[in-house]
Amino acid sequence: MEKAKKIKIYLGTLYLLIVFIFLWFFFSKFSLNDLATYDFIKNNRDYIFKVKQNDFFLTIFLFIFFTIIWVLLLGFGSPIFLLGGFIFGKWFGTLIVTFSLTIGATILYLFASYFLKDLIIETFSKKFYSLSEKFKKNEFIFFLIYRFVGGIPFPIANILPVLFNVKLKNYFFGTFFGILPTLFVGTTLGSGIEKIINENEIAPSFFDILTSKHVYYPILGFFIILIIALIVRKINYLNKI
Structure with missing residues (x-):
């Protein structure tokens, strides 16, 4: 247990150091005012698409590599799927994002299994012990449900x-x-946001963005998935998650 705690401290320190270096590098190049401007987003959209056009496979590789590192640093999935849709579009973007996040999550799972198992058991076992029996009944199906319902x-x-x-x-x-x-x-x-930027030379209003079919259809889709997930969770007694 003492070893696990030391690893936790080392990983936490390394994580904070990497985040600090990234933020320092990023904000040495850009200011908050720059990031908030429509021109900044549009110009960088044009730059990213130019890079993708020149070397499509390199762009894919860099995106996958960045996503894996992002997941290993305990990053959330939402920035990745928005960025993936923005760069690669709806269909191919979904494939690349799903593959990248899955690879990153699997590597993190392996790492945690070998080095952080005691710490994870100590931290989470009491709250989630009740799920053990469900995993034993049909591990793949229940894990599939576990991933889908989220929470x-x-x-x-x-x-x-x-x-x-x-x-x-x-x-x-x-x-x-x-x-x-x-x-x-x-x-x-993410793909819808890219289309809006591509179709508008000047920044559209928030209302125009929200009522665009490129945006409100995906938002409606989120609500549908949320409702389905809640129903599945209720059926499978996952209310404690």
Whole structure:
């Protein structure tokens, strides 16, 4: 247990150091005022698309690599699916985002299984012990449901299955297909934002953005998935998640 605590301190320190370096580098190049301007977003959209046009496969590789690092640093999924939809569009973006997040989550799961298992058990076992029996009945199906219904922050959801010793194959495919519906909707939203920027030389009003079919369809999709997830959670007695 003492070893796990030391690892936690080392990882926490490394994480904060990396975040600090990233923020320092980022804000040495850009100011908050720059980030808030429509011209900044539009110009960088043009730059990203130029890079993608010049070397499509390099863009894919860099996106996958960045996503894996992001997940390992306990980042949330929403910035990734918005960015993926923005760069790659709705259909291909969904595939790339889902694959990238699944790879990152699987690597994090392996790392947590080997180095943080005691810490995870100590922290989460009391609250989630009741789920053990459900995993034993049909590990893949229940893990698929677990991924789909959500309700747990993405970084924690990635490492929590360590409690239940989920098989690697079930973890990978359960994650891929479980998060796919939500990521499709989120990636569609990112793609819609890109279309709005491409179609407007000047910044549209918030109302115009919200009422655009590129945006309100994905938002409606989120609500539909949320309702389905709540029903599935109720049926499978996952209200404690």
